[in-house]
Amino acid sequence: KNQVEQSPQSLIILEGKNCTLQCNYTVSPFSNLRWYKQDTGRGPVSLTIMTFSENTKSNGRYTATLDADTKQSSLHITASQLSDSASYICVVSRSNDYKLSFGAGTTVTVRA
Amino acid sequence: DVKVTQSSRYLVKRTGEKVFLECVQDMDHENMFWYRQDPGLGLRLIYFSYDVKMKEKGDIPEGYSVSREKKERFSLILESASTNQTSMYLCASSNPGLAEANTGELFFGEGSRLTVL
Secondary structure (H helix, E strand, O other), rough: OOOOEEEOOEEEEEOOOEEEEEEOOOOEEEEEEEEEEEEOOOOEEEEEEEOOOOEEEEEOEEEEEEEEEOEEEEEEEEOOOHOOEEEEEEEEEEOOOOEEEEEEOEEEEEEE | OOOEEOOOOOEOOOOOOOOOEEEEEEEOOOEEEEEEEEEOOOOOEEEEEEEEEEEEEOOOOOOOOOEEEOOEEEEEEEOOOOOHHHHHHHHHHEEOOOOHHOOOOEOOOOEEEEOOO
């Protein structure tokens, strides 16, 4: 069973609307949680990295939250644009381990 | 800006062929990774290297080998390609080294889509 579960698997939103993606994890002991954006046919690009002590981090219109107690994270996209159409991947790292745990991703489609 | 370059974006090979996937990074990063990405699955680590000639197995090393003769270059080798190795292969690099390999930001290449017939 994957230690990082993302929901929904996919979603469609209208341009200008907001959306929230979810990430639940069981990885332990926790080191950090990252969100990546992957455009179709391209490599993933980092959006945010959060450690245990951080519960919110923003990167432009992207805001990530982390609740390390419940082992949940969310990525909120504000005022979506067509260029936000991509797959968003949640990645969790364990202390003292070079292996990262990747979620399967949420595919976001923004329609005009 | 960090640049991770994968030599081939698309490859088509036949079963049993030897396949080389090359990856070069230009930021003097110590860590380099090869991942495999399949639909509906998260990225899976094939091999990790934290220094020249140093490597660690990932979660799915079977059927693959790697080479890191220079710090900037990390090669993935499929000794005898099989159809179940058809996939997208992603190379990544990061700092710092092995001890903190789980903390450094990962920079990915554009990917190499391999089809084995």
